Amino acid sequence: MMKKSQWNDDKIESLLKKMPVIESRTSAEEIYQHVELRKRKKKTTARWMPVAASLAALLLLVILVPGLMNQNQEEASNMASDSSSDSAEMTAEGGSEEEAVNDEAAGESEESQLQPSEDAAPAAEDEREEDTQEATEESTLEEPQEGFSSVVLGGDTESNLMTDQEALENASFDVGLLSEDGFVIPMTVIVPAESDRNKTNLELYNDWIASLDEEGLGFADYHPLSSNLTENGGNLEGTISEIEERTVGASSDILLDVLNETFGSSYENIRLVNEDGSLQELNQVGEVEQFNLSKDNHVFFIYQQNSEQYFYVPSYESYDSFEQAIGAINQIPNDRFQSALPDTLSLEAEADGQNATIRVEGATEDLTALEKRQFVESILLTAKSFSLDTVTFENVEQDFVTGYDFTQPVEVPYGYNKAYIE
Amino acid sequence: MDSVFQRLYTEYQQDVFQFLIYLVKNRDTAEDLLQEVFIRVMKSYENFEGKSSEKTWLFSIAKNVTIDHFRKQKTIRNRVMDHFDWGKRDIESSDSLPQEIAEQNEDIQRLYRCLDRCSVDQKMVVVSRYIQELSITETAEILGWSEGKVKTTQHRAIKKLKELMAEEEEGDHDEKITMER
Numbered sequence: 001m002m003k004k005s006q007w008n009d010d011k012i013e014s015l016l017k018k019m020p021v022i023e024s025r026t027s028a029e030e031i032y033q034h035v036e037l038r039k040r041k042k043k044t045t046a047r048w049m050p051v052a053a054s055l056a057a058l059l060l061l062v063i064l065v066p067g068l069m070n071q072n073q074e075e076a077s078n079m080a081s082d083s084s085s086d087s088a089e090m091t092a093e094g095g096s097e098e099e100a101v102n103d104e105a106a107g108e109s110e111e112s113q114l115q116p117s118e119d120a121a122p123a124a125e126d127e128r129e130e131d132t133q134e135a136t137e138e139s140t141l142e143e144p145q146e147g148f149s150s151v152v153l154g155g156d157t158e159s160n161l162m163t164d165q166e167a168l169e170n171a172s173f174d175v176g177l178l179s180e181d182g183f184v185i186p187m188t189v190i191v192p193a194e195s196d197r198n199k200t201n202l203e204l205y206n207d208w209i210a211s212l213d214e215e216g217l218g219f220a221d222y223h224p225l226s227s228n229l230t231e232n233g234g235n236l237e238g239t240i241s242e243i244e245e246r247t248v249g250a251s252s253d254i255l256l257d258v259l260n261e262t263f264g265s266s267y268e269n270i271r272l273v274n275e276d277g278s279l280q281e282l283n284q285v286g287e288v289e290q291f292n293l294s295k296d297n298h299v300f301f302i303y304q305q306n307s308e309q310y311f312y313v314p315s316y317e318s319y320d321s322f323e324q325a326i327g328a329i330n331q332i333p334n335d336r337f338q339s340a341l342p343d344t345l346s347l348e349a350e351a352d353g354q355n356a357t358i359r360v361e362g363a364t365e366d367l368t369a370l371e372k373r374q375f376v377e378s379i380l381l382t383a384k385s386f387s388l389d390t391v392t393f394e395n396v397e398q399d400f401v402t403g404y405d406f407t408q409p410v411e412v413p414y415g416y417n418k419a420y421i422e
Numbered sequence: 423m424d425s426v427f428q429r430l431y432t433e434y435q436q437d438v439f440q441f442l443i444y445l446v447k448n449r450d451t452a453e454d455l456l457q458e459v460f461i462r463v464m465k466s467y468e469n470f471e472g473k474s475s476e477k478t479w480l481f482s483i484a485k486n487v488t489i490d491h492f493r494k495q496k497t498i499r500n501r502v503m504d505h506f507d508w509g510k511r512d513i514e515s516s517d518s519l520p521q522e523i524a525e526q527n528e529d530i531q532r533l534y535r536c537l538d539r540c541s542v543d544q545k546m547v548v549v550s551r552y553i554q555e556l557s558i559t560e561t562a563e564i565l566g567w568s569e570g571k572v573k574t575t576q577h578r579a580i581k582k583l584k585e586l587m588a589e590e591e592e593g594d595h596d597e598k599i600t601m602e603r
Contacts, residue, residue: 005588012583015533016552020522024439026453028431032423034457035464 151420159403160312161377162188162415171196172415173204175212176261177219183303183336184257185219185311186295188415192422201266202231211421218305222258228275234268235290239275247283255282256291264295294318298385299325300378301337310374311417312381313337322351322386326358326379340378342371354389355409360396373401377413384412427464434477435460437554438484444549445488447538449520455491459484474563481556481564485546492542529587536586544579551576 171191176184191208209224229238246255271290272280279287298314316333319325326349330339345362383391390409400406443452462483523534550561562569
């Protein structure tokens with residue numbers, strides 16, 4: 001028999017009126033600072049933005065056209081399609097932990113970028129049907145190759161990141177590796193075959209992933225993901241092997257993070273299908289027509305693998321603007337990631353066209369070489385994540401970090417945490 | 423410090439914060455939104471025409487900021503559902519109770535949780551009417567609704583809360599029985 005509830009309108013209403021007062025911990029000064037800051041920045045930057053955005057787009061085309069000769073097309077178009085995302089207008093100031101800047105202004109245009117791929121699925125499907133006539137070259141997965149070793153570099157005196165110059169001279173591919181404690185780390189793997197430079201990220205992945213010693217590098221043995229992935233323009237399709245094991249419990253998200261970090265720079269979508277062409281089912285997610293791939297618009301933190309080795313890791317969250325991302329540089333999402341911003345420093349950030357300016361405030365003399373390097377490089381990666389080309393660091397000494405010239409705008413790196421197959 | 427800011431802040435910050443935190447259920451987010459409310463208030467203060475009271479004007483800005491926040495959350499959530507981890511990260515609703523709530527009796531805590539399961543419209547009405555103790559007319563002005571819509575939404579919200587409270591109680595009761603076995 002159903003028991004009659006003791007709750008009537010009066011009781012609910014009087015209980016609601018008893019809800020306690022919850023007090024804010026922010027001070028008037030803190031909020032006033034932000035009010036002033038927003039006013040100031042608005043005045044100086046807003047007028048330029050429409051012009052800056054179109055200039056940036058033009059400039060990027062100019063830069064990219066010669067680049068297309070050397071680099072694979074997916075990489076380039078991926079960059080181009082993201083070129084406008086940094087024309088966001090507001091300026092955030094990084095610094096104290098609580099300083100998240102809620103900036104709605106970029107909302108509308110950003111939201112359209114963030115549409116779930118389901119919305120786009122019907123159109124994509126049509127395209128796919130047309131595309132089936134086109135020949136798609138299927139790269140076959142090679143057998144594990146003996147005789148290679150895998151190395152990760154980086155430290156106080158050496159950058160962990162791959163530069164444009166290195167990219168011109170070497171072939172490399174992105175891969176998301178899984179740490180022993182379940183975090184996905186974006187890596188750029190340089191392979192010992194310069195002639196492979198014109199291969200796509202997928203071809204390089206298929207050719208070389210078996211030679212990458214994940215466990216030797218301190219990671220879990222997670223790759224290869226598939227033996228039949230094919231690419232068609234910006235789309236990938238294939239079967240994830242051992243999908244049941246990979247999606248046990250809540251681990252589907254690890255799989256999707258790995259896919260994103262591995263293919264997100266070069267491809268737009270991935271469609272997971274069984275051998276018979278039906279959609280693969282992911283535990284807790286079910287069947288999804290296709291997954292969007294993206295690595296864009298994150299701020300970078302530090303993940304310390306052991307006492308010596310560290311990696312740069314993206315935030316879970318993506319941000320509307322570079323300034324907002326930098327504003328969140330202290331908002332670490334778990335206890336394994338560390339902020340790259342030393343306690344003694346605070347920042348002002350502003351993106352204008354393809355360049356970002358970071359004004360550093362605070363004492364730098366007591367910082368270690370490693371702290372300085374991690375600070376600079378995580379900002380460079382954040383700028384890269386917003387498709388910016390360069391970062392001007394203001395208020396740092398010329399030789400702040402070995403290997404960089406701070407009198408000039410510093411170029412963002414080509415790749416992520418660098419590893420070599422030798 | 424600007425004297426207008428100082429006055430508005432002293433007079434309204436607690437009420438606005440209260441409004442925000444009961445809607446977004448997360449202290450950090452509410453504090454960020456509070457900041458955003460005052461940024462917008464100061465930006466548009468000179469255009470404030472005094473058609474409504476200062477208080478309802480301020481609350482209507484708070485409402486807009488909150489709705490923008492929810493919209494953004496929803497976009498993130500869609501995106502997360504689409505290719506990531508469906509709710510574990512980014513989404514805030516499963517936060518632990520604020521200390522002020524945790525110190526209260528079980529019914530209050532339960533009601534606080536139930537409030538989260540109401541629609542955004544229902545939450546806004548409940549918070550305005552009962553927690554802020556605003557009149558129907560004021561609530562209608564803030565939300566930009568007719569008074570009729572405020573009344574119906576309020577009625578539905580209370581009905582929903584009644585059901586949810588009964589459900590929660592039932593749930594807790596069942597749990598106890600299972601434990602005793």
